[in-house]
Amino acid sequence: MSLHLDVRGHDHVFLGDAHERNERRTWFVIALTATMMVAEIVAGTIYGSMALIADGWHMATHAAAMLIAALAYLYARKNARNPRFTFGTGKMGDLAGFASAIVLALIALMIAWESFLRLRSPVPIDFPQAIAVAVIGLIINLVSAWLLKDDHQHGHGHSHHEHAHDHHDHQAHSGGSDNNLRAAYVHVLADALTSVLAIEALLAGSIYGWLWLDPAMGLVGALVIARWSWGLIRDAGGVLLDYLSPAEDLPEEIRAAMETNTDRITDLHVWQLGPGHHGAIVSLISSEPKAPSHYREKLAHIHDLSHVTIEVESAI
Template sequence: MNNTSINYTHDHVFLGSAHDENAKRTLWVVALTVVMMIGEITAGYITGSMALLADGFHMATHAGALGIAAAAYAYAKRHASSQRYSFGTGKVGELGGFASALILGLVSLAIGVESVMRLLQPTQVQFGTATLIAIAGLIVNIISALLLGHGHDHDDHDPHAHHGNDNNLQSAYIHVIADALTSVLAIAALLAGRYLGWVWLDPVMGIVGALVIARWAWTLMGVTAGVLLDQTDAHVAEEIRELVEKPGDATITDLHVWRVGPQAHAAIVSVVGKVSTNADNIRERLRLVHEISHLTVEFRSG
Protein backbone atom coordinates (compact mmCIF):
# COMPACT_ATOMS: atom_id res chain seq x y z
CA MET A 1 0.00 0.00 0.00
CA ASN A 2 1.26 3.46 -0.88
CA ASN A 3 1.23 5.59 2.27
CA THR A 4 2.57 8.68 0.54
CA SER A 5 0.29 11.61 1.38
CA ILE A 6 -0.28 14.51 -0.97
CA ASN A 7 -0.30 18.01 0.51
CA TYR A 8 -3.15 19.93 -1.09
CA THR A 9 -2.76 23.02 1.10
CA HIS A 10 -0.95 26.16 0.02
CA ASP A 11 -0.28 29.65 1.29
CA HIS A 12 -1.51 32.96 -0.11
CA VAL A 13 1.65 35.04 0.14
CA PHE A 14 1.77 37.07 -3.07
CA LEU A 15 4.22 39.82 -2.11
CA GLY A 16 6.60 41.07 -4.79
CA SER A 17 9.98 39.37 -5.12
CA ALA A 18 11.75 42.64 -4.15
CA HIS A 19 9.29 43.56 -1.36
CA ASP A 20 11.84 43.94 1.48
CA GLU A 21 14.39 45.73 -0.69
CA ASN A 22 11.79 48.20 -1.99
CA ALA A 23 10.61 48.84 1.58
CA LYS A 24 14.14 49.79 2.69
CA ARG A 25 14.62 52.10 -0.30
CA THR A 26 11.33 53.83 0.45
CA LEU A 27 12.30 54.48 4.09
CA TRP A 28 15.59 56.08 2.99
CA VAL A 29 13.72 58.34 0.57
CA VAL A 30 11.22 59.33 3.30
CA ALA A 31 14.12 60.47 5.51
CA LEU A 32 15.76 62.48 2.70
CA THR A 33 12.44 64.05 1.72
CA VAL A 34 11.61 65.20 5.26
CA VAL A 35 15.00 66.90 5.68
CA MET A 36 14.76 68.73 2.35
CA MET A 37 11.11 69.59 2.92
CA ILE A 38 11.94 71.54 6.08
CA GLY A 39 14.73 73.40 4.31
CA GLU A 40 12.65 74.37 1.27
CA ILE A 41 9.57 75.54 3.18
CA THR A 42 11.71 77.66 5.49
CA ALA A 43 13.67 79.13 2.59
CA GLY A 44 10.50 79.72 0.59
CA TYR A 45 9.01 81.89 3.32
CA ILE A 46 12.27 83.77 3.88
CA THR A 47 12.97 84.47 0.19
CA GLY A 48 9.35 84.96 -0.91
CA SER A 49 9.66 82.51 -3.82
CA MET A 50 6.35 80.91 -4.79
CA ALA A 51 8.06 78.28 -6.92
CA LEU A 52 10.33 77.31 -4.03
CA LEU A 53 7.51 77.41 -1.47
CA ALA A 54 5.32 75.30 -3.74
CA ASP A 55 8.14 72.81 -4.12
CA GLY A 56 8.56 72.68 -0.34
CA PHE A 57 4.88 72.05 0.41
CA HIS A 58 4.75 69.66 -2.50
CA MET A 59 7.65 67.78 -0.90
CA ALA A 60 5.86 67.86 2.47
CA THR A 61 2.82 66.06 1.11
CA HIS A 62 5.12 63.69 -0.72
CA ALA A 63 6.80 62.88 2.56
CA GLY A 64 3.36 61.88 3.84
CA ALA A 65 2.61 59.86 0.71
CA LEU A 66 5.98 58.14 0.85
CA GLY A 67 5.26 57.40 4.49
CA ILE A 68 2.05 55.69 3.36
CA ALA A 69 4.07 53.62 0.90
CA ALA A 70 6.49 52.57 3.65
CA ALA A 71 3.58 51.72 5.97
CA ALA A 72 1.95 49.66 3.21
CA TYR A 73 5.12 47.58 2.81
CA ALA A 74 5.29 46.96 6.57
CA TYR A 75 1.61 46.05 6.86
CA ALA A 76 1.69 43.71 3.87
CA LYS A 77 4.73 41.91 5.26
CA ARG A 78 3.33 41.62 8.80
CA HIS A 79 -0.03 40.20 7.69
CA ALA A 80 1.11 38.23 4.64
CA SER A 81 0.04 34.90 6.17
CA SER A 82 -3.06 36.16 7.99
CA GLN A 83 -6.24 34.15 7.46
CA ARG A 84 -8.22 37.40 7.49
CA TYR A 85 -7.31 38.04 3.86
CA SER A 86 -8.62 35.48 1.37
CA PHE A 87 -5.86 36.15 -1.16
CA GLY A 88 -3.17 37.55 1.12
CA THR A 89 -1.93 41.13 1.34
CA GLY A 90 -0.33 41.41 -2.10
CA LYS A 91 -2.63 44.32 -3.03
CA VAL A 92 -1.94 46.46 0.04
CA GLY A 93 0.67 48.22 -2.07
CA GLU A 94 -2.03 49.11 -4.61
CA LEU A 95 -4.07 50.69 -1.83
CA GLY A 96 -1.01 52.68 -0.74
CA GLY A 97 -0.38 53.68 -4.35
CA PHE A 98 -3.97 54.87 -4.79
CA ALA A 99 -3.78 56.93 -1.58
CA SER A 100 -0.50 58.46 -2.73
CA ALA A 101 -1.98 59.32 -6.12
CA LEU A 102 -4.95 60.98 -4.43
CA ILE A 103 -2.59 63.08 -2.31
CA LEU A 104 -0.58 63.92 -5.42
CA GLY A 105 -3.75 65.19 -7.12
CA LEU A 106 -4.66 67.39 -4.15
CA VAL A 107 -1.12 68.78 -4.10
CA SER A 108 -1.33 69.73 -7.77
CA LEU A 109 -4.63 71.54 -7.12
CA ALA A 110 -3.17 73.47 -4.16
CA ILE A 111 -0.06 74.46 -6.11
CA GLY A 112 -2.18 75.59 -9.07
CA VAL A 113 -4.47 77.77 -6.94
CA GLU A 114 -1.62 79.38 -4.99
CA SER A 115 0.35 80.02 -8.20
CA VAL A 116 -2.62 81.77 -9.83
CA MET A 117 -2.98 83.98 -6.72
CA ARG A 118 0.72 84.86 -6.86
CA LEU A 119 0.41 85.61 -10.58
CA LEU A 120 -2.39 88.09 -9.86
CA GLN A 121 -0.63 89.54 -6.80
CA PRO A 122 3.16 89.38 -7.36
CA THR A 123 5.48 89.38 -4.34
CA GLN A 124 9.16 90.22 -3.88
CA VAL A 125 11.48 87.24 -4.38
CA GLN A 126 15.09 86.78 -3.16
CA PHE A 127 16.21 84.99 -6.32
CA GLY A 128 19.79 84.15 -5.36
CA THR A 129 19.10 82.33 -2.09
CA ALA A 130 15.98 80.66 -3.46
CA THR A 131 17.92 79.30 -6.46
CA LEU A 132 20.55 77.67 -4.24
CA ILE A 133 17.89 75.95 -2.12
CA ALA A 134 16.03 74.77 -5.21
CA ILE A 135 19.26 73.25 -6.59
CA ALA A 136 19.80 71.44 -3.28
CA GLY A 137 16.24 70.11 -3.51
CA LEU A 138 16.87 68.84 -7.04
CA ILE A 139 20.00 66.99 -5.89
CA VAL A 140 18.01 65.28 -3.13
CA ASN A 141 15.35 64.31 -5.68
CA ILE A 142 17.95 62.81 -8.00
CA ILE A 143 19.43 60.76 -5.15
CA SER A 144 15.93 59.60 -4.16
CA ALA A 145 15.08 58.65 -7.75
CA LEU A 146 18.28 56.60 -7.99
CA LEU A 147 17.40 54.82 -4.73
CA LEU A 148 13.92 53.93 -5.92
CA GLY A 149 14.86 53.27 -9.52
CA HIS A 150 17.89 51.02 -9.01
CA GLY A 151 17.48 47.53 -10.39
CA HIS A 152 14.51 48.24 -12.69
CA ASP A 153 14.27 48.78 -16.43
CA HIS A 154 14.07 52.34 -17.69
CA ASP A 155 10.60 51.82 -19.19
CA ASP A 156 9.27 50.77 -15.79
CA HIS A 157 9.95 54.29 -14.53
CA ASP A 158 7.80 56.00 -17.12
CA PRO A 159 4.93 57.53 -15.11
CA HIS A 160 2.60 56.41 -17.89
CA ALA A 161 3.95 52.87 -18.28
CA HIS A 162 2.56 50.24 -15.95
CA HIS A 163 3.26 46.60 -16.49
CA GLY A 164 3.37 43.94 -13.77
CA ASN A 165 5.32 46.07 -11.35
CA ASP A 166 5.01 47.14 -7.73
CA ASN A 167 2.62 50.09 -7.95
CA ASN A 168 3.45 51.07 -4.37
CA LEU A 169 7.05 51.63 -5.44
CA GLN A 170 5.82 53.16 -8.69
CA SER A 171 3.77 55.74 -6.76
CA ALA A 172 6.79 56.59 -4.58
CA TYR A 173 8.93 56.97 -7.70
CA ILE A 174 6.39 59.25 -9.37
CA HIS A 175 6.26 61.43 -6.25
CA VAL A 176 10.04 61.82 -6.41
CA ILE A 177 9.99 62.57 -10.14
CA ALA A 178 7.23 65.13 -9.57
CA ASP A 179 9.40 66.75 -6.90
CA ALA A 180 12.31 66.82 -9.33
CA LEU A 181 10.08 68.45 -11.95
CA THR A 182 8.94 71.22 -9.60
CA SER A 183 12.57 71.79 -8.58
CA VAL A 184 13.67 72.14 -12.22
CA LEU A 185 10.79 74.51 -12.96
CA ALA A 186 11.58 76.54 -9.84
CA ILE A 187 15.25 76.85 -10.81
CA ALA A 188 14.34 77.96 -14.34
CA ALA A 189 11.85 80.53 -13.04
CA LEU A 190 14.24 81.89 -10.41
CA LEU A 191 17.10 82.26 -12.89
CA ALA A 192 14.81 84.00 -15.39
CA GLY A 193 13.55 86.31 -12.67
CA ARG A 194 17.04 87.19 -11.51
CA TYR A 195 18.73 87.74 -14.88
CA LEU A 196 15.84 88.63 -17.21
CA GLY A 197 13.46 90.31 -14.81
CA TRP A 198 10.67 87.81 -15.62
CA VAL A 199 9.12 87.80 -12.16
CA TRP A 200 5.86 86.47 -13.60
CA LEU A 201 7.58 83.22 -14.66
CA ASP A 202 7.84 82.03 -11.04
CA PRO A 203 4.06 81.49 -10.55
CA VAL A 204 3.62 80.42 -14.20
CA MET A 205 6.06 77.57 -13.63
CA GLY A 206 4.03 76.65 -10.57
CA ILE A 207 0.93 76.31 -12.77
CA VAL A 208 2.79 74.22 -15.38
CA GLY A 209 4.12 71.92 -12.69
CA ALA A 210 0.64 71.54 -11.18
CA LEU A 211 -0.83 70.44 -14.54
CA VAL A 212 1.89 67.86 -15.20
CA ILE A 213 1.63 66.44 -11.67
CA ALA A 214 -2.16 66.25 -11.94
CA ARG A 215 -1.84 64.15 -15.08
CA TRP A 216 0.58 61.74 -13.39
CA ALA A 217 -1.75 61.46 -10.41
CA TRP A 218 -4.74 60.67 -12.64
CA THR A 219 -2.82 57.97 -14.51
CA LEU A 220 -1.61 56.30 -11.31
CA MET A 221 -5.09 56.42 -9.76
CA GLY A 222 -6.51 54.69 -12.83
CA VAL A 223 -3.93 51.89 -12.73
CA THR A 224 -4.19 51.20 -9.00
CA ALA A 225 -7.99 51.47 -8.98
CA GLY A 226 -8.15 48.85 -11.72
CA VAL A 227 -6.16 46.41 -9.58
CA LEU A 228 -8.17 47.18 -6.44
CA LEU A 229 -11.43 46.54 -8.35
CA ASP A 230 -10.10 43.20 -9.68
CA GLN A 231 -9.98 44.37 -13.28
CA THR A 232 -9.56 41.48 -15.71
CA ASP A 233 -6.07 41.10 -17.13
CA ALA A 234 -6.97 40.76 -20.82
CA HIS A 235 -3.58 39.38 -21.86
CA VAL A 236 -3.59 36.55 -19.31
CA ALA A 237 -7.27 35.81 -19.97
CA GLU A 238 -6.62 35.48 -23.70
CA GLU A 239 -3.65 33.19 -23.08
CA ILE A 240 -5.84 30.96 -20.87
CA ARG A 241 -8.51 30.70 -23.56
CA GLU A 242 -5.95 29.79 -26.22
CA LEU A 243 -4.51 26.98 -24.09
CA VAL A 244 -7.78 25.54 -22.73
CA GLU A 245 -10.33 25.82 -25.50
CA LYS A 246 -10.11 23.24 -28.24
CA PRO A 247 -12.89 22.57 -30.78
CA GLY A 248 -15.00 19.60 -29.71
CA ASP A 249 -12.90 19.08 -26.58
CA ALA A 250 -13.31 21.90 -24.04
CA THR A 251 -15.08 25.25 -23.78
CA ILE A 252 -14.68 27.91 -21.10
CA THR A 253 -18.06 28.96 -19.69
CA ASP A 254 -16.80 31.36 -17.01
CA LEU A 255 -13.41 33.00 -16.56
CA HIS A 256 -12.06 35.38 -13.93
CA VAL A 257 -8.46 36.66 -13.96
CA TRP A 258 -7.21 39.33 -11.57
CA ARG A 259 -4.05 40.50 -9.84
CA VAL A 260 -3.40 39.48 -6.23
CA GLY A 261 0.15 40.84 -5.99
CA PRO A 262 2.82 42.78 -7.91
CA GLN A 263 3.80 39.71 -9.95
CA ALA A 264 0.92 37.36 -9.15
CA HIS A 265 -2.50 36.66 -10.68
CA ALA A 266 -5.38 34.49 -9.57
CA ALA A 267 -7.74 32.74 -11.99
CA ILE A 268 -11.02 30.89 -11.75
CA VAL A 269 -11.72 28.82 -14.85
CA SER A 270 -15.04 27.02 -15.42
CA VAL A 271 -14.88 24.49 -18.26
CA VAL A 272 -17.33 22.17 -20.02
CA GLY A 273 -15.64 19.36 -21.94
CA LYS A 274 -15.62 15.76 -23.09
CA VAL A 275 -15.66 12.94 -20.57
CA SER A 276 -12.05 12.14 -21.48
CA THR A 277 -11.02 15.61 -20.28
CA ASN A 278 -10.87 16.53 -16.59
CA ALA A 279 -9.79 19.27 -14.18
CA ASP A 280 -6.26 17.90 -13.85
CA ASN A 281 -5.91 17.97 -17.62
CA ILE A 282 -7.00 21.62 -17.70
CA ARG A 283 -4.50 22.46 -14.97
CA GLU A 284 -1.75 20.80 -16.97
CA ARG A 285 -2.59 22.92 -20.01
CA LEU A 286 -2.34 26.08 -17.90
CA ARG A 287 1.12 25.35 -16.49
CA LEU A 288 2.51 27.50 -19.30
CA VAL A 289 0.77 30.61 -17.93
CA HIS A 290 3.51 31.71 -15.53
CA GLU A 291 1.55 34.77 -14.33
CA ILE A 292 -0.98 32.58 -12.50
CA SER A 293 -0.08 31.98 -8.86
CA HIS A 294 -3.50 30.82 -7.66
CA LEU A 295 -5.66 28.67 -9.97
CA THR A 296 -9.14 27.28 -9.39
CA VAL A 297 -10.59 24.95 -12.03
CA GLU A 298 -14.22 23.86 -12.24
CA PHE A 299 -14.88 21.10 -14.76
CA ARG A 300 -18.14 19.58 -15.97
CA SER A 301 -18.51 16.95 -18.66
CA GLY A 302 -21.02 17.73 -21.33
Protein backbone atom coordinates (compact mmCIF):
# COMPACT_ATOMS: atom_id res chain seq x y z
CA MET A 1 0.00 0.00 0.00
CA SER A 2 2.73 2.44 0.96
CA LEU A 3 6.18 3.02 -0.50
CA HIS A 4 9.05 3.74 1.87
CA LEU A 5 12.04 5.60 0.50
CA ASP A 6 15.23 6.32 2.39
CA VAL A 7 15.14 7.90 5.83
CA ARG A 8 15.25 11.43 4.40
CA GLY A 9 12.11 11.05 2.33
CA HIS A 10 10.03 8.00 3.21
CA ASP A 11 6.36 8.33 4.07
CA HIS A 12 4.25 6.59 6.69
CA VAL A 13 1.02 5.72 4.90
CA PHE A 14 -0.46 2.80 6.83
CA LEU A 15 -4.06 2.86 5.60
CA GLY A 16 -5.90 -0.37 4.86
CA ASP A 17 -5.72 -1.83 1.35
CA ALA A 18 -9.44 -1.14 0.81
CA HIS A 19 -9.50 2.29 2.52
CA GLU A 20 -10.88 4.27 -0.44
CA ARG A 21 -13.40 1.57 -1.35
CA ASN A 22 -14.67 1.41 2.23
CA GLU A 23 -14.88 5.21 2.37
CA ARG A 24 -16.96 5.34 -0.82
CA ARG A 25 -19.31 2.62 0.42
CA THR A 26 -19.80 4.33 3.78
CA TRP A 27 -20.78 7.59 2.08
CA PHE A 28 -23.17 5.64 -0.18
CA VAL A 29 -24.83 4.03 2.85
CA ILE A 30 -25.20 7.48 4.44
CA ALA A 31 -26.89 8.75 1.24
CA LEU A 32 -29.19 5.70 1.16
CA THR A 33 -30.11 6.12 4.83
CA ALA A 34 -30.65 9.87 4.51
CA THR A 35 -32.90 9.38 1.47
CA MET A 36 -34.97 6.82 3.38
CA MET A 37 -35.10 9.16 6.37
CA VAL A 38 -36.51 12.04 4.31
CA ALA A 39 -39.00 9.75 2.53
CA GLU A 40 -40.35 8.35 5.83
CA ILE A 41 -40.65 11.74 7.50
CA VAL A 42 -42.40 13.28 4.46
CA ALA A 43 -44.73 10.27 4.03
CA GLY A 44 -45.47 10.18 7.74
CA THR A 45 -46.33 13.88 7.74
CA ILE A 46 -48.56 13.60 4.66
CA TYR A 47 -50.40 10.46 5.82
CA GLY A 48 -50.40 11.27 9.53
CA SER A 49 -48.33 8.24 10.50
CA MET A 50 -46.38 8.68 13.74
CA ALA A 51 -44.70 5.29 13.19
CA LEU A 52 -43.21 6.48 9.90
CA ILE A 53 -42.11 9.81 11.39
CA ALA A 54 -40.52 8.09 14.41
CA ASP A 55 -38.64 5.63 12.19
CA GLY A 56 -37.53 8.53 9.98
CA TRP A 57 -35.89 10.27 12.93
CA HIS A 58 -34.42 6.95 13.99
CA MET A 59 -32.82 6.79 10.52
CA ALA A 60 -31.38 10.26 11.19
CA THR A 61 -29.48 9.00 14.25
CA HIS A 62 -28.37 6.02 12.18
CA ALA A 63 -26.95 8.33 9.48
CA ALA A 64 -25.18 10.39 12.15
CA ALA A 65 -23.46 7.25 13.46
CA MET A 66 -22.34 6.39 9.91
CA LEU A 67 -20.96 9.91 9.59
CA ILE A 68 -18.38 9.16 12.31
CA ALA A 69 -16.94 6.38 10.13
CA ALA A 70 -17.06 8.41 6.89
CA LEU A 71 -15.34 11.46 8.39
CA ALA A 72 -12.66 9.24 9.95
CA TYR A 73 -11.90 7.74 6.53
CA LEU A 74 -11.77 11.23 5.00
CA TYR A 75 -9.51 12.68 7.72
CA ALA A 76 -7.15 9.68 7.66
CA ARG A 77 -6.79 9.89 3.87
CA LYS A 78 -6.30 13.67 3.78
CA ASN A 79 -3.63 13.55 6.51
CA ALA A 80 -1.95 10.27 5.57
CA ARG A 81 1.29 12.07 4.67
CA ASN A 82 1.13 14.74 7.35
CA PRO A 83 4.57 14.53 9.05
CA ARG A 84 3.06 15.58 12.40
CA PHE A 85 1.48 12.12 12.61
CA THR A 86 4.63 10.20 13.55
CA PHE A 87 3.29 6.82 12.43
CA GLY A 88 0.63 8.02 10.00
CA THR A 89 -3.14 8.02 10.40
CA GLY A 90 -3.78 4.28 10.17
CA LYS A 91 -5.28 4.19 13.67
CA MET A 92 -7.88 6.86 12.92
CA GLY A 93 -10.33 4.11 12.00
CA ASP A 94 -9.80 2.40 15.35
CA LEU A 95 -10.45 5.69 17.16
CA ALA A 96 -13.68 6.16 15.19
CA GLY A 97 -14.62 2.52 15.77
CA PHE A 98 -14.11 2.95 19.51
CA ALA A 99 -16.30 6.09 19.51
CA SER A 100 -18.99 4.31 17.47
CA ALA A 101 -18.92 1.39 19.89
CA ILE A 102 -19.62 3.77 22.77
CA VAL A 103 -22.57 5.21 20.80
CA LEU A 104 -23.77 1.66 20.13
CA ALA A 105 -23.63 0.86 23.85
CA LEU A 106 -25.71 3.96 24.60
CA ILE A 107 -28.24 2.90 21.96
CA ALA A 108 -28.48 -0.53 23.65
CA LEU A 109 -29.15 1.17 26.98
CA MET A 110 -31.84 3.39 25.43
CA ILE A 111 -33.56 0.39 23.80
CA ALA A 112 -33.42 -1.55 27.07
CA TRP A 113 -34.86 1.39 29.05
CA GLU A 114 -37.66 2.04 26.55
CA SER A 115 -38.48 -1.69 26.49
CA PHE A 116 -38.57 -1.78 30.29
CA LEU A 117 -40.99 1.16 30.39
CA ARG A 118 -43.25 -0.50 27.82
CA LEU A 119 -43.25 -3.75 29.77
CA ARG A 120 -44.49 -1.82 32.81
CA SER A 121 -47.00 0.26 30.84
CA PRO A 122 -47.95 -1.34 27.49
CA VAL A 123 -49.04 1.06 24.73
CA PRO A 124 -51.48 0.37 21.87
CA ILE A 125 -49.76 -0.73 18.65
CA ASP A 126 -50.98 -0.22 15.06
CA PHE A 127 -49.74 -3.64 13.95
CA PRO A 128 -50.08 -3.43 10.11
CA GLN A 129 -48.37 -0.05 9.93
CA ALA A 130 -45.64 -0.96 12.43
CA ILE A 131 -44.88 -4.22 10.55
CA ALA A 132 -44.66 -2.33 7.22
CA VAL A 133 -42.18 0.17 8.69
CA ALA A 134 -40.08 -2.63 10.23
CA VAL A 135 -39.95 -4.51 6.89
CA ILE A 136 -38.85 -1.35 5.02
CA GLY A 137 -36.19 -0.69 7.66
CA LEU A 138 -34.96 -4.29 7.44
CA ILE A 139 -34.56 -4.10 3.65
CA ILE A 140 -32.57 -0.85 3.88
CA ASN A 141 -30.36 -2.28 6.63
CA LEU A 142 -29.69 -5.53 4.77
CA VAL A 143 -28.61 -3.59 1.66
CA SER A 144 -26.40 -1.36 3.84
CA ALA A 145 -24.89 -4.38 5.61
CA TRP A 146 -24.08 -6.00 2.26
CA LEU A 147 -22.33 -2.82 1.11
CA LEU A 148 -20.33 -2.54 4.34
CA LYS A 149 -19.35 -6.19 4.74
CA ASP A 150 -15.57 -6.44 5.14
CA ASP A 151 -14.24 -9.19 2.84
CA HIS A 152 -10.76 -8.69 4.28
CA GLN A 153 -9.49 -8.04 2.57
CA HIS A 154 10.47 -1.41 6.06
CA GLY A 155 13.20 -1.66 8.10
CA HIS A 156 15.41 0.73 10.01
CA GLY A 157 18.59 -0.74 11.33
CA HIS A 158 21.47 0.06 13.67
CA SER A 159 24.76 -1.61 12.84
CA HIS A 160 27.21 -1.95 15.73
CA HIS A 161 26.91 1.36 17.58
CA GLU A 162 25.95 3.46 14.56
CA HIS A 163 22.34 4.53 14.01
CA ALA A 164 22.05 3.85 10.29
CA HIS A 165 18.44 3.40 9.10
CA ASP A 166 17.05 1.04 6.52
CA HIS A 167 13.51 0.35 5.21
CA HIS A 168 11.84 -2.58 3.52
CA ASP A 169 8.63 -2.37 1.55
CA HIS A 170 5.72 -4.78 1.67
CA GLN A 171 3.16 -4.13 -1.00
CA ALA A 172 1.16 -7.25 -0.24
CA HIS A 173 -0.39 -7.15 3.21
CA SER A 174 -2.62 -9.82 4.62
CA GLY A 175 -5.48 -7.34 4.95
CA GLY A 176 -6.22 -6.86 8.61
CA SER A 177 -9.49 -5.96 10.27
CA ASP A 178 -10.79 -2.43 9.66
CA ASN A 179 -12.46 -1.51 12.96
CA ASN A 180 -13.96 1.64 11.43
CA LEU A 181 -15.80 -0.36 8.76
CA ARG A 182 -16.65 -2.99 11.37
CA ALA A 183 -18.28 -0.30 13.54
CA ALA A 184 -20.41 0.94 10.64
CA TYR A 185 -21.33 -2.66 9.78
CA VAL A 186 -22.30 -3.45 13.38
CA HIS A 187 -24.52 -0.34 13.47
CA VAL A 188 -26.56 -1.48 10.46
CA LEU A 189 -26.50 -5.08 11.68
CA ALA A 190 -27.87 -3.96 15.05
CA ASP A 191 -30.61 -2.06 13.25
CA ALA A 192 -31.41 -5.10 11.12
CA LEU A 193 -31.56 -7.28 14.25
CA THR A 194 -34.03 -4.94 15.94
CA SER A 195 -36.14 -4.94 12.77
CA VAL A 196 -36.22 -8.77 12.64
CA LEU A 197 -37.09 -9.05 16.33
CA ALA A 198 -39.75 -6.34 15.94
CA ILE A 199 -41.34 -8.10 12.95
CA GLU A 200 -41.49 -11.39 14.84
CA ALA A 201 -42.94 -9.74 17.94
CA LEU A 202 -45.46 -7.67 15.97
CA LEU A 203 -46.66 -10.66 13.94
CA ALA A 204 -47.15 -12.71 17.12
CA GLY A 205 -48.73 -9.72 18.86
CA SER A 206 -51.20 -9.12 16.01
CA ILE A 207 -52.27 -12.79 16.09
CA TYR A 208 -52.37 -13.44 19.85
CA GLY A 209 -52.65 -9.91 21.23
CA TRP A 210 -49.37 -10.20 23.17
CA LEU A 211 -48.40 -6.56 23.61
CA TRP A 212 -45.65 -7.58 26.05
CA LEU A 213 -43.74 -9.50 23.36
CA ASP A 214 -42.61 -6.35 21.51
CA PRO A 215 -40.74 -4.80 24.49
CA ALA A 216 -39.49 -8.27 25.50
CA MET A 217 -37.86 -8.64 22.08
CA GLY A 218 -36.47 -5.12 22.57
CA LEU A 219 -34.64 -6.31 25.70
CA VAL A 220 -33.22 -9.30 23.81
CA GLY A 221 -32.02 -7.00 21.03
CA ALA A 222 -30.44 -4.61 23.56
CA LEU A 223 -28.45 -7.46 25.12
CA VAL A 224 -27.15 -8.66 21.74
CA ILE A 225 -26.21 -5.10 20.66
CA ALA A 226 -24.45 -4.52 24.00
CA ARG A 227 -22.40 -7.70 23.43
CA TRP A 228 -21.40 -6.55 19.93
CA SER A 229 -20.53 -3.14 21.34
CA TRP A 230 -18.27 -4.67 24.00
CA GLY A 231 -16.41 -6.72 21.39
CA LEU A 232 -15.79 -3.60 19.30
CA ILE A 233 -14.70 -1.55 22.33
CA ARG A 234 -12.28 -4.32 23.33
CA ASP A 235 -10.73 -4.75 19.87
CA ALA A 236 -10.54 -1.07 18.83
CA GLY A 237 -9.35 -0.05 22.30
CA GLY A 238 -6.69 -2.75 22.16
CA VAL A 239 -5.29 -1.31 18.92
CA LEU A 240 -5.28 2.21 20.39
CA LEU A 241 -3.31 0.93 23.40
CA ASP A 242 -0.89 -1.07 21.19
CA TYR A 243 -2.20 -4.36 22.58
CA LEU A 244 -1.28 -7.39 20.51
CA SER A 245 -3.78 -10.21 20.90
CA PRO A 246 -2.51 -13.74 21.65
CA ALA A 247 -3.81 -14.79 18.22
CA GLU A 248 -1.27 -12.53 16.49
CA ASP A 249 1.96 -14.46 16.15
CA LEU A 250 4.17 -11.71 14.70
CA PRO A 251 6.57 -11.66 17.71
CA GLU A 252 7.12 -15.41 17.35
CA GLU A 253 7.66 -15.03 13.58
CA ILE A 254 10.21 -12.27 14.13
CA ARG A 255 12.11 -14.29 16.74
CA ALA A 256 12.10 -17.39 14.54
CA ALA A 257 13.42 -15.39 11.58
CA MET A 258 16.15 -13.47 13.42
CA GLU A 259 17.48 -15.46 16.34
CA THR A 260 20.48 -17.74 15.69
CA ASN A 261 23.41 -19.09 17.67
CA THR A 262 25.13 -15.70 17.23
CA ASP A 263 22.11 -13.35 17.27
CA ARG A 264 19.74 -13.02 20.24
CA ILE A 265 16.79 -10.61 20.61
CA THR A 266 16.95 -8.72 23.90
CA ASP A 267 13.93 -6.42 23.43
CA LEU A 268 11.00 -6.61 21.03
CA HIS A 269 7.98 -4.33 20.55
CA VAL A 270 5.29 -5.04 17.93
CA TRP A 271 2.14 -2.97 17.42
CA GLN A 272 -0.51 -2.24 14.80
CA LEU A 273 -0.10 0.89 12.67
CA GLY A 274 -3.25 0.43 10.63
CA PRO A 275 -5.31 -2.36 9.01
CA GLY A 276 -2.79 -4.92 7.74
CA HIS A 277 0.20 -2.82 8.84
CA HIS A 278 2.40 -3.44 11.88
CA GLY A 279 5.48 -1.77 13.27
CA ALA A 280 8.30 -3.42 15.18
CA ILE A 281 11.29 -2.28 17.21
CA VAL A 282 13.87 -5.05 17.55
CA SER A 283 16.94 -4.85 19.78
CA LEU A 284 19.37 -7.70 19.44
CA ILE A 285 22.87 -8.57 20.61
CA SER A 286 25.24 -10.37 18.28
CA SER A 287 28.69 -11.87 18.54
CA GLU A 288 29.01 -11.32 14.78
CA PRO A 289 27.12 -8.06 13.99
CA LYS A 290 26.19 -7.56 10.36
CA ALA A 291 24.89 -4.72 8.16
CA PRO A 292 21.25 -3.57 8.51
CA SER A 293 20.38 -5.05 5.10
CA HIS A 294 21.19 -8.53 6.44
CA TYR A 295 18.54 -8.31 9.17
CA ARG A 296 16.12 -6.58 6.83
CA GLU A 297 16.20 -9.50 4.42
CA LYS A 298 15.47 -11.93 7.25
CA LEU A 299 12.12 -10.19 7.84
CA ALA A 300 11.23 -9.59 4.17
CA HIS A 301 8.78 -12.53 4.08
CA ILE A 302 6.63 -11.13 6.92
CA HIS A 303 4.25 -9.00 4.88
CA ASP A 304 2.38 -7.44 7.81
CA LEU A 305 5.56 -5.63 8.91
CA SER A 306 5.51 -2.19 7.32
CA HIS A 307 7.88 -0.24 9.58
CA VAL A 308 10.79 -1.92 11.35
CA THR A 309 13.58 -0.48 13.49
CA ILE A 310 16.47 -2.78 14.30
CA GLU A 311 19.16 -2.02 16.87
CA VAL A 312 22.23 -4.24 16.90
CA GLU A 313 24.76 -4.28 19.73
CA SER A 314 28.02 -6.18 19.66
CA ALA A 315 28.37 -8.93 22.28
CA ILE A 316 32.12 -8.41 22.26
